[in-house]
Amino acid sequence: MEEPIVQYKDIHKSFGEVEVLKGIDLDVKQGEKIALIGPSGSGKTTIIRLLMTLEKPTSGIIIVDGENLWEMRNKKSELVEADDKHLRKIRGDIGMVFQHFNLFPHMTILENCMLAPTIVKKKKREEVREMALEMLEKVGLADKVDLYPNQLSGGQKQRVAMARALMMRPKVMLFDEVTSALDPELVGEVLEVIRDLAKSGEMAMILVTHEMDFALDIADRVLFLNEGVIEEEGHPNDILINPKSARLRDFLSRFTNNR
Numbered sequence: 001m002e003e004p005i006v007q008y009k010d011i012h013k014s015f016g017e018v019e020v021l022k023g024i025d026l027d028v029k030q031g032e033k034i035a036l037i038g039p040s041g042s043g044k045t046t047i048i049r050l051l052m053t054l055e056k057p058t059s060g061i062i063i064v065d066g067e068n069l070w071e072m073r074n075k076k077s078e079l080v081e082a083d084d085k086h087l088r089k090i091r092g093d094i095g096m097v098f099q100h101f102n103l104f105p106h107m108t109i110l111e112n113c114m115l116a117p118t119i120v121k122k123k124k125r126e127e128v129r130e131m132a133l134e135m136l137e138k139v140g141l142a143d144k145v146d147l148y149p150n151q152l153s154g155g156q157k158q159r160v161a162m163a164r165a166l167m168m169r170p171k172v173m174l175f176d177e178v179t180s181a182l183d184p185e186l187v188g189e190v191l192e193v194i195r196d197l198a199k200s201g202e203m204a205m206i207l208v209t210h211e212m213d214f215a216l217d218i219a220d221r222v223l224f225l226n227e228g229v230i231e232e233e234g235h236p237n238d239i240l241i242n243p244k245s246a247r248l249r250d251f252l253s254r255f256t257n258n259r
Helices: 044-051 084-091 109-119 125-138 154-166 184-200 212-218 236-241 246-258
Strands: 006-015 018-028 033-037 059-064 071-073 079-081 094-097 172-176 204-208 221-226 229-234
Touching: 006 044, 018 044, 018 229, 033 044, 033 212, 044 059, 044 172, 044 204, 094 154, 109 125, 109 154, 125 154, 154 184, 184 204, 184 212, 212 236, 221 236, 221 246, 229 236, 229 246
Parallel strands: 033 204, 033 221, 094 172, 172 204
Antiparallel strands: 006 018, 006 059, 071 079, 221 229
16 A cells, blocks of 8 residues: 555644644545645644644654655754754645735746745756746746736636646645635636646645635545544545534535525
């Protein structure tokens, strides 16, 4: 059997007195698409922020492609806290698209996409430029390469953010409610790009989303988080159409009632 690309083992995370994650165990297979759903404050975003090293677990182990994320072996083969070099190395296999784009306003969208591979991976500028043009074409923005972020719609900015994340050729891509800051009429164009990415590659994806129809369409597995635990998980049809727990049924009813 193939080793999971990501493993969370008994992950706990507290912010002060508040325990946000209460023992998360999760394996993500290579190429698997996982949707995380649940009410606000249930721990969904914290799960992916831990993987992106934006937060550190209070306890537990995260393994990425066979390597411990937050710990490493020193020269004496002792297990010690990971240093910045170790974190950067593993984080290079992980891409993340945020709610609010996080583009550099003083750079064109082409320059935004070229920055990380040029600096982090020390790739030649011409090679990176060709790759950036390819990625921007993939997200439908080949005709916007010389524009600045303030000249784009919210949906276009989010697609630039996806192209930028893809530039690092990640093995795992994380999406944190990427449509929540968009006007309703722009949501579809962003979801369509993610749908195409999901169908086209071996890249694993973890998506925090409130778009239930979208999760049903693209996810291999859906996890329902509630109060810091995975309360229910399984095939999208089982979770989203035939939920077992009363809490999940109540959660999903809010979306059904709004349609």
